[in-house]
Amino acid sequence: MPMSWSRIAAPGIAPRSATPTPLVAGPEDRPSVVRPYRIAHVSDPHLSRQYYREHLKSLKILLRTVLEEGADHVVISGDMVSTADPDDLYLAREVFAKAGVLDASRLTVVPGNHDVFGGPHRAVDVLSFPSHIRSIDYHSHHAMFRDAFAETFEGAIRSASGAPYPFVKRVGPFALIGLNSIPPWSMRQNILGTNGIVDDAQIAGLLDLAASGAWEDRLPVVVVHHHFNDLTDDAPSNGLWRKIEARTMRLRKRRKLLRILKEIGVRAVLHGHIHRNEVYDRSGLAFLNGAGSICDDPVRRLKYNVVDCKEGSLVAKVRTLDIPYQESTVNRVLRGRRVFASSASLEPQPQS
Numbered sequence: 001m002p003m004s005w006s007r008i009a010a011p012g013i014a015p016r017s018a019t020p021t022p023l024v025a026g027p028e029d030r031p032s033v034v035r036p037y038r039i040a041h042v043s044d045p046h047l048s049r050q051y052y053r054e055h056l057k058s059l060k061i062l063l064r065t066v067l068e069e070g071a072d073h074v075v076i077s078g079d080m081v082s083t084a085d086p087d088d089l090y091l092a093r094e095v096f097a098k099a100g101v102l103d104a105s106r107l108t109v110v111p112g113n114h115d116v117f118g119g120p121h122r123a124v125d126v127l128s129f130p131s132h133i134r135s136i137d138y139h140s141h142h143a144m145f146r147d148a149f150a151e152t153f154e155g156a157i158r159s160a161s162g163a164p165y166p167f168v169k170r171v172g173p174f175a176l177i178g179l180n181s182i183p184p185w186s187m188r189q190n191i192l193g194t195n196g197i198v199d200d201a202q203i204a205g206l207l208d209l210a211a212s213g214a215w216e217d218r219l220p221v222v223v224v225h226h227h228f229n230d231l232t233d234d235a236p237s238n239g240l241w242r243k244i245e246a247r248t249m250r251l252r253k254r255r256k257l258l259r260i261l262k263e264i265g266v267r268a269v270l271h272g273h274i275h276r277n278e279v280y281d282r283s284g285l286a287f288l289n290g291a292g293s294i295c296d297d298p299v300r301r302l303k304y305n306v307v308d309c310k311e312g313s314l315v316a317k318v319r320t321l322d323i324p325y326q327e328s329t330v331n332r333v334l335r336g337r338r339v340f341a342s343s344a345s346l347e348p349q350p351q352s
């Protein structure tokens with residue numbers, strides 16, 4: 001069932017509203033007359049043969065589902081793997097190759113912090129990771145990620161600098177703009193590798209691409225790993241937690257980036273990083289987080305976002321599905337709860 005929707009006007013077809021993008025309810029069924037162009041958005045699969053073998057099953061299920069439902073293009077917004085292990089990157093590559101979508105026209109990927117730095121996965125790793133991360137060759141790990149998915153970058157439009165990011169891919173009615181939000185390690189600003197920033201060179205590249213008309217006849221949608229909202233948005237005020245978040249889980253200079261994205265006409269942002277799926281609004285721009293697709297905590301359902309473009313409108317929603325291989329655990333418990341909750345025995349019983 002859809003959790004939320006957003007409807008955004010496409011450029012040149014309907015005027016852009018100056019007011020914040022409304023999140024409105026809409027019909028569930030896909031229209032049968034004019035088929036929309038569909039992007040399926042999944043994020044943070046965190047593949048790892050060593051630690052999370054079940055994530056591979058989940059990704060295959062999600063991929064099969066979205067393709068059976070007619071997705072024209074698949075977006076993975078980072079953390080494809082969990083340990084930055086090249087074997088896991090190529091495992092991921094094989095999943096998409098076997099599904100027939102390891103192709104620029106069918107798949108778009110951007111790196112997440114785990115693709116570059118990995119992360120602690122056992123209690124003991126928490127102690128060793130801060131020193132381990134300093135030894136990582138940042139540039140070669142980025143290159144490894146791009147090599148693993150080289151086919152998906154073929155034909156991408158680059159700025160005059162020729163840098164890998166930003167890139168623009170014109171797919172269907174969309175112009176997908178890929179950004180790298182993973183900066184190098186820094187003791188002061190990125191001690192765990194989890195903070196993000198889109199640096200000034202990429203900002204200059206974005207402005208260059210905008211000036212060159214890279215997406216003038218398409219719907220520009222940004223793909224980036226980091227989030228634009230706060231973990232503490234919905235939580236009771238907690239100064240310590242806010243300080244931890246600001247130091248380790250923050251997209252730095254995001255207000256500036258948001259302003260630039262609006263100036264260059266971006267209509268939506270697909271991202272990951274915070275492990276939950278949601279659609280939200282920031283200053284009139286629609287954001288879709290897909291990071292709870294596989295790694296939501298606790299994992300009760302697989303999730304994916306779909307973005308349909310039909311007749312000039314962009315409609316987004318979050319979909320969920322059961323996890324078949326968890327039948328003996330989570331799903332059985334949940335199913336029992338559903339039956340219990342809907343049981344007539346919970347209703348007031350007529351007096352005989």
Ligand SMILES: [Fe+2]
Nearest residue numbers: 044079273291
């Ligand atoms: Fe992640």
